[in-house]
Amino acid sequence: MNQLALLQNALVVGAILFSLGLVGILTRRNLIVMFLSAELMLQGISVSLVAWSRYHGDFGGQVLVIFVLTVAACEAAVALVFVLQAFARTGRLDSAAWQSLRESNLPRRVDHELPAIDTVPPSFPRLTPAGVLPAADENDLLQREHV
Amino acid sequence: MIAVALPSPGVLLAGAVTAAAVSLWLLLPRGRDSRPARWLGGLLGAAALAGFVLTGRRLGGLGEEAVFLIVSLVAVISGAATIVSRSPVYSAIWFALALAGVSGVLLVLGAQFLGVATIVVYAGAILVMFLFVLMLAQPAGLAPYDRVSNEPLLSAIAGATLLGLLTLSIGRLSADPSCCQMPSKAAAMAAGTAGTSVDAAHAGDAIDAAIATDPLAADQVARLGGELFGRHLLAVEAAGVLLLVALVGSIAVVSRHGDPSGELAPARRAAS
Numbered sequence: 001m002n003q004l005a006l007l008q009n010a011l012v013v014g015a016i017l018f019s020l021g022l023v024g025i026l027t028r029r030n031l032i033v034m035f036l037s038a039e040l041m042l043q044g045i046s047v048s049l050v051a052w053s054r055y056h057g058d059f060g061g062q063v064l065v066i067f068v069l070t071v072a073a074c075e076a077a078v079a080l081v082f083v084l085q086a087f088a089r090t091g092r093l094d095s096a097a098w099q100s101l102r103e104s105n106l107p108r109r110v111d112h113e114l115p116a117i118d119t120v121p122p123s124f125p126r127l128t129p130a131g132v133l134p135a136a137d138e139n140d141l142l143q144r145e146h147v
Numbered sequence: 148m149i150a151v152a153l154p155s156p157g158v159l160l161a162g163a164v165t166a167a168a169v170s171l172w173l174l175l176p177r178g179r180d181s182r183p184a185r186w187l188g189g190l191l192g193a194a195a196l197a198g199f200v201l202t203g204r205r206l207g208g209l210g211e212e213a214v215f216l217i218v219s220l221v222a223v224i225s226g227a228a229t230i231v232s233r234s235p236v237y238s239a240i241w242f243a244l245a246l247a248g249v250s251g252v253l254l255v256l257g258a259q260f261l262g263v264a265t266i267v268v269y270a271g272a273i274l275v276m277f278l279f280v281l282m283l284a285q286p287a288g289l290a291p292y293d294r295v296s297n298e299p300l301l302s303a304i305a306g307a308t309l310l311g312l313l314t315l316s317i318g319r320l321s322a323d324p325s326c327c328q329m330p331s332k333a334a335a336m337a338a339g340t341a342g343t344s345v346d347a348a349h350a351g352d353a354i355d356a357a358i359a360t361d362p363l364a365a366d367q368v369a370r371l372g373g374e375l376f377g378r379h380l381l382a383v384e385a386a387g388v389l390l391l392v393a394l395v396g397s398i399a400v401v402s403r404h405g406d407p408s409g410e411l412a413p414a415r416r417a418a419s
Contacts, residue, residue, distance in 0.1 A: 005204035006215070008317050010256055012203055013219040015313035017226050017249070023306035024230030027175055027296035032281055033230070033238050039273070040226050040242065043249045046265070047222075050258045059374040062258050063382075066375065069261075069268050070386045074393035076273045080280045081397040087284040093235070094292040111178075111295055 003055055010051035017044030031083045031093045035076070042072050156202060156318065160311055163198025166191045168307035174231040175299040192227060196220070202314060215255050222248025233293050239277050246270045260368045 017040055024037030046065045053061025083093070090097040099109055154162070173188025206212040225245035232238040246269050253262040296302075375383060 002204070002207040004320070005206045006256070008320060009203045009206065009215060009219070010252060011317045011320075012199060012314055013222065013252060015310055015317065016199065016223050017245075019306040019310035019313070020223070020226045020230055022309065023171055023175075023302050026302040026305070027299050028230065029292045029295065029297060030235050030238075030290070032277060032284075033232075033235050033293075036235075036238055036242050036277065037230055039269070040229060040245065043222075043226075043245065043265075046261070047249060047252055047256075050253050050256045050261060053258070054256045059371050062261055062371055063375050063379050065258075065261050066264070067382060067386055069264060070390065073268060073273060074389055076276060077393050077397045078400075080276055081400050083280060084284065085400065092292065093284055093290070096292065109297075111291070 007051050007055040010054075011048055014044040014046075014048035014051065017041070017047065019044075029095050031086065031095055034095065035079055035083070039072060039076070042068055159198055160202055160314060160318075163195045163202065164307045164311035166195035166198065167310060168303045170195055171227075171231075171303035171306065172300050174227070175296045175303065176231070176233055176294045177299055178295045196223065199314065202318065211255065215252070218248050218251030218255060220248075221245075222252060233289055235281055235293065236278070239274060239281060242277075243270050243274050246274070257367070260371055 021037045021039075021041030021044060024040065025034050028034055028037065046068055049061035049065050049068075051061075053059060086098070087093055096109055096111075102108075170188045170191035173184050174192065200216070206215065222245050225241045225248055228241040229238050229245055232241055246265060250262045250265045253265060
């Protein structure tokens with residue numbers, strides 16, 4: 001088995017995941033999607049660390065990934081609390097809702113081509129009813145204790 | 148090697164990076180976007196992925212190669228879908244699939260405990276917490292701020308450039324054989340070849356050490372635990388304190404305003 005090839009391929013996978021997370025955290029405006037992108041970057045780092053650990057034949061990288069998992073759990077807990085507080089204040093998960101905190105010499109961001117609210121109802125799959133609907137017994141319905 | 152005449156690696160990498168940037172720009176939410184543009188973006192993304200696969204190296208074993216290719220494609224495609232999905236709920240679900248792919252990559256790399264822990268901790272606890280918060284905080288329908296992005300073109304170019312530079316430096320790894328020796332095995336081999344002059348017992352110790360740190364051994368998880376609670380015991384204690392501080396801090400922040408969302412705490416404890 002070619003260890004160097006495995007290392008390089010795994011590192012490329014980690015780099016792709018990291019770059020995707022970077023693009024996500026730079027572009028998306030939903031706070032939760034931004035945190036998901038940060039977690040994606042952490043996943044890329046984990047893949048790279050485990051690849052190096054495999055290549056060097058020791059457990060240092062894997063131990064570091066365990067601590068990354070721990071810190072990611074703490075980060076998600078604290079960050080989600082702040083997201084909830086931000087949502088309670090503004091009613092939106094929009095990061096641009098907090099642009100009054102920007103530097104005073106920066107221009108205000110205005111959405112020029114903001115799309116209209118999506119009025120098209122989402123299309124959900126319709127399941128064809130199977131079998132025959134049994135006739136409802138009104139007395140039975142009234143006697144039911146739980147819904 | 149592949150029999151088809153390929154362009155030179157530099158041209159291939161440049162093409163893959165360009166295709167990745169354009170496809171990300173086409174796929175990201177841009178306000179008014181059409182379905183053909185997104186299809187074109189998807190096709191370009193597939194072409195970029197094929198380019199990056201071709202820049203990779205052959206592993207050798209066909210079975211391992213196929214498994215690695217499948218799980219890494221699952222991880223990368225789901226990761227891309229995570230950041231381009233309009234609906235944040237779909238983003239979270241795609242992220243779960245990306246976690247499954249990453250866990251598969253970790254298993255191929257021989258990290259059994261981490262592969263399972265990624266599924267349990269991330270997909271089982273952290274992602275469920277994200278979904279809870281989404282359900283608490285998501286307005287009805289698709290919000291306008293989910294359908295636009297901050298500077299999609301510049302960000303796509305920046306991300307693709309970073310990816311190209313990283314791939315370039317990763318490809319250079321093999322060119323310099325002195326940079327990445329396996330220390331334990333190299334030491335074992337050096338000790339083994341120099342066994343006539345050095346103590347024979349020393350050589351045996353070095354080879355034993357090399358075997359003891361082999362990440363593919365049968366009792367790999369037990370060895371990982373020994374390493375974690377032996378060499379890194381202080382760091383484990385610090386991580387425990389960190390978890391406690393995060394737990395107490397988040398509960399304190401939530402309950403200061405009488406927010407009814409304090410029931411997130413058990414999930415957080417399970418996540419740790």
